[in-house]
Amino acid sequence: MYRWATALLRRGAAEPARAAYARAATQGLTEARIEFARMAMHGIGGDTDLSAAHAALAEAERAGSAVAGYFIALMAVGRGDVAAAEHDRRLLAAVRAEYPPALRAAALLFGRRHDDEAAQNACLQLLERAAARGDVIAARLLAERLMRGEGCAPQPQAAAELIGQLNAHGARIELPPIAVGAPAQRDAAPADAVSLADAARPVALTPLSAHPRVAQVDALLSADECRLLVAQAQPSLRPSQTVDERSGLAVPNALRDSSDASLDPAGEDLALRLAQWRMARAAGLDLVHGEHLTVLRYAPGQAYRPHRDYLSPQAQARDRPQAGDRLRTVCVYLNAVEAGGATEFPHAGLAVTPQAGRALVFDNLDADGRPEPASLHAGTPVLAGEKWLATLWLRERPYRPF
Template identity: 55%
Template sequence: MTAQPESAAQLKARLREGGFPDMPEIIAVPAAPKRPSPPATLALDEVLDPPDAQVLCESPRIAQIDGLLSVDECRLLVATAAPLLRASRVHAPDGSDVGERELRTSRDVSFDPLLEDFSLRLAQLRMAAAAGMELVDAEQLIVLHYAEGQEYRPHRDYLPPESIQRDHPAAGNRKRTICAYLNTPLEGGATVFPARDVRVEPKAGRAVVFDSLDADGRPDADSLHAGLPVERGEKWLATLWLRERPYRAY
């Protein structure tokens, strides 16, 4: 299909008049296919097969995956999440909700699996596969938005025992996290792991996956990480927290 920039500009203007904010510019280079596909077919095995990961650290394991999500998937996640965002919440050590704090200044929304469409489900299946786990192990998908100056200060994703007991105790702790960047900020917003001097720059379609537990299933303090402040532009991020055992019914 031929690009129609004038029609696109007119549509954006009408949406703006109706109170819809502009979406961020999202440009992502698709990953090269691992194998040829027959024309005019829906090859789900290829759709669910993630690109190869680049391991940045062995302990805790931290890896970067470029081209995990397509530009259309990034746009879909942003467009679906944007009207539903609310101030991000943080939790006290006893698992109670203590509201918005300086630790985390983003906005976010979680998606109930019952309300997902097919495209959102495919994106999550590929994210889980890229993390080497099954989607049933994942908590609800979270999409986060960081405006200029917003950040997520150093923290760890594994849960205290009190939180586990409150939320699906049979699923165990958060074993692994995968975060997919949905756009490329103009400046800032990197994910850093201070204990291992690892830094991952945000780029649309790119993902970072890392372990929160060690090989023996114990919380790994070296999984400490942070989302640096967005200096210019904005940052959109999709996150799956994956438990040790199944969390979802499907």
């Protein structure tokens, strides 16, 4: 039954696949419980059912599956109860089980501790273990650290060989130069442990403008996390579009000529969710308020002309109206731009220069919840190099199920 369900899913028959996984799960098959839970979590092949997903994962965890525990921890990040210590234990259990997404997530948590040699060594070792188990992104992150001597002496030859192996297998990932100082959030876990709750700790924002309300925080995301977002988005980049107000269709728009990728939550792993959790918390909100994370790339000459992020009533009505309007926007620059590419707020006379890991937080609505015209902003043309940016639009009320 499990193999039949998997075959159905590969053919795009999500609804019968989910039903088949559910039947296989009742027979005690751990893998079926996990796959059913993943579909129920994200509303694939039926309605979203977090209770059923959690129950299936809990059964699989009791049967000894560390991978099931990993997914319970992943769900907790969005629900806001990530502070529970058992989720840290679940992540470490999945690390001991050599589950690649867990290895990568733990690596990035250790990697944020710039001044801790043991943590930096752990980051490299975990990335190497994930890469050895086929994690292409972990391999590319490892190669970048080896190339730049992050957490180790520079090893350009080893890095080049690893990148060459990835390219030879059709897994080419081009990363821009990315360097970030010590993160704004200093993870407080013991040297040999991880703490998912550190991603939810508040950060100190630097106010840049009172009207519109704009603030920034440097090094919100680490270099590893910035590279992760670029690597995750790169295969899905498409010419940017906007939604036509009358038809509701995505169409080209003269306002923007970048490329972008919207990252489907169904494909998110724990490392990616933790990066978004940091972004949401910088805005003072839970991740459940966030739309799908969008990663944008601007080539030389490309720009995003003056615009506002709040939604029209028609756009709200088409996309989860119960979530309300876009209350706040968080943008994180993923690299430093050689020239150009600043974010301008004309009403405030403000221009923010891209710097890797720097987050920009601004309100789209006024204190009464009405659209704020002064939130007009623009991405100025890139004059040299390229610009990578991650944007998380946060609604007034929950947008995601978890």
